Amino acid sequence: MSTTGTLEYTPKDYKSDLKPIWCPGCGDFSVVQGIYRALAAIGRPPHEIAFVSGIGCSSRIPGYTTAYGFNSVHGRALPIAQGIKLANPDLLVLAAGGDGDGFSIGGGHIAHLIRRNMDITYIVMDNQIYGLTKGQLSPTSQKGRVTCTSRFGSLENPVNPLLYVLAYGAGFVAQASPTDLAGMAAVIEEAIRYPGFAFVNIQSPCVTYGEEGQQIKGLKAISESLAGLGHNPADRLAAMDLAQHYGEKMHLGVFYRNPEPPPTYGDLVKERQALLSKDALPKERILDLFIKK
Amino acid sequence: MAIRGIDFTTLSLKDALDLAILVEEEAQERYEEFAAQMDQHRTPDAAKFFRYMVENEAKHGRELSSRRVQLFGDAPRSVSRTMIYDIEAPDYDAARAFMSPRRAMEAALASEVKAHGFFEAALPAIKDAEVHALFAELRDEEVLHQNLVKGELAKLPPDSAVSDEDFVDEPAPQ
Numbered sequence A: 001m002s003t004t005g006t007l008e009y010t011p012k013d014y015k016s017d018l019k020p021i022w023c024p025g026c027g028d029f030s031v032v033q034g035i036y037r038a039l040a041a042i043g044r045p046p047h048e049i050a051f052v053s054g055i056g057c058s059s060r061i062p063g064y065t066t067a068y069g070f071n072s073v074h075g076r077a078l079p080i081a082q083g084i085k086l087a088n089p090d091l092l093v094l095a096a097g098g099d100g101d102g103f104s105i106g107g108g109h110i111a112h113l114i115r116r117n118m119d120i121t122y123i124v125m126d127n128q129i130y131g132l133t134k135g136q137l138s139p140t141s142q143k144g145r146v147t148c149t150s151r152f153g154s155l156e157n158p159v160n161p162l163l164y165v166l167a168y169g170a171g172f173v174a175q176a177s178p179t180d181l182a183g184m185a186a187v188i189e190e191a192i193r194y195p196g197f198a199f200v201n202i203q204s205p206c207v208t209y210g211e212e213g214q215q216i217k218g219l220k221a222i223s224e225s226l227a228g229l230g231h232n233p234a235d236r237l238a239a240m241d242l243a244q245h246y247g248e249k250m251h252l253g254v255f256y257r258n259p260e261p262p263p264t265y266g267d268l269v270k271e272r273q274a275l276l277s278k279d280a281l282p283k284e285r286i287l288d289l290f291i292k293k
Numbered sequence B: 001m002a003i004r005g006i007d008f009t010t011l012s013l014k015d016a017l018d019l020a021i022l023v024e025e026e027a028q029e030r031y032e033e034f035a036a037q038m039d040q041h042r043t044p045d046a047a048k049f050f051r052y053m054v055e056n057e058a059k060h061g062r063e064l065s066s067r068r069v070q071l072f073g074d075a076p077r078s079v080s081r082t083m084i085y086d087i088e089a090p091d092y093d094a095a096r097a098f099m100s101p102r103r104a105m106e107a108a109l110a111s112e113v114k115a116h117g118f119f120e121a122a123l124p125a126i127k128d129a130e131v132h133a134l135f136a137e138l139r140d141e142e143v144l145h146q147n148l149v150k151g152e153l154a155k156l157p158p159d160s161a162v163s164d165e166d167f168v169d170e171p172a173p174q
């Protein structure tokens, strides 16, 4: 059972003793601060939170929180988070990782969590590069980008993470960046509160392998607040229209929040369990199911 | 540098003092983070300078806090950290692996200039005379802080021809 609201938490309560080994100046330092603040605002005790990541610089993030964490396998944060949520629906489940983790090797999983409407918040630290493995092309790298795996410039168009999740029908889609930490904490909090699959893309600069224009100064120059533009987050088509500008403009805030969230997969499982439980076998006779009558 | 939900035209002296305290607190925390990052990456000289900045920001924060207590006691705060961002704190990406003390000082100097700009830009909108005087004082203090950092910069021996960028690994496929 959740003990939300019985105690007051501060961001420091979610900070672990482990010292981040990210490069100084890495955008991920701000993301972990945003997460501490959002979790404090939610107020769930750390032991009621499961935080799952894949592999990458960004995927080290669960270790820097006091939540239960699993720095798992490259690209597999989402299926693992999903299993945890189904096994223990009372947990607040967060998943996080990089653009490579989420949209290359793990790209196939996102659609399924969205169509099931798993009640999980997924945070992608998008730095348009493979940081941990030292600067290779990532699925969100811009066309023409020169890296050690694209010496003459990339020939590929980038994946648009915002359109990707909107097109599959995600109920909550937002974007944030270290240019506005309070705004970042607010959208993470809102994503956690959304009952269903929630996606937050965070432009988190890689100071070691990222390009100049993708650092904080460059991001500031192309930032625009969605609220300031008068965007209505209940309007999915308007959200898709704005999301098309990924890579040229950085829209910050909530692109889309389904005003009538459908039931989550967990809700439907509970319903099904209630329906079938009256005819279910007691635990000690469960193996009888496999015996031919 | 960003603010949210602050109306300078109606800002009270208590709220203005509280904001100034929060600005110092934010800067202090950011320098603490930077010092820890430098420790982690075995860059003791830059860490030492960032700790010096932690002390400075803490001292300014204490001075402002005691004025606040004198004037308003423990009257509840009505402004919060979510209303300000990166006013005097250096940007997150101002730290770098193996940064030289010179580069660390330049990052601090840039944030003092940024803070000066914040108070300067706010002044024309402020109607209350006491708040105006406080913000003008805080703006002028930022010049003193800049001089403090410039003093530290002047103590440094001339930079070597080697830049700290030279120590960053070349990307290599793995």
Ligand SMILES: Cc1ncc(C[n+]2csc(CCOP(=O)(O)OP(=O)(O)O)c2C)c(N)n1
Residues within 6 Å of the ligand: A055, A056, A057, A058, A059, A074, A097, A098, A099, A100, A101, A102, A125, A127, A129, A130, A131, A132, A133, A138
């Ligand atoms: C199955 C598998 N394939 C490849 C790798 C190598 N690998 C580790 S992290 C990574 C990509 C990291 O990029 P991203 O997910 O964007 O995270 P970042 O480091 O940029 O935060 C790769 C390819 C791996 N660990 N496991």
Ligand code: SF4
Residues within 6 Å of the ligand: A021, A022, A023, A025, A026, A027, A028, A057, A058, A127, A131, A132, A205, A206, A207, A208, A209
């Ligand atoms: S390589 Fe890039 S993404 Fe990884 S820790 Fe360093 S700055 Fe951050």
Ligand SMILES: [Mg+2]
Residues within 6 Å of the ligand: A056, A098, A099, A100, A125, A126, A127, A128, A129, A130, A131, A138
């Ligand atoms: Mg990446």
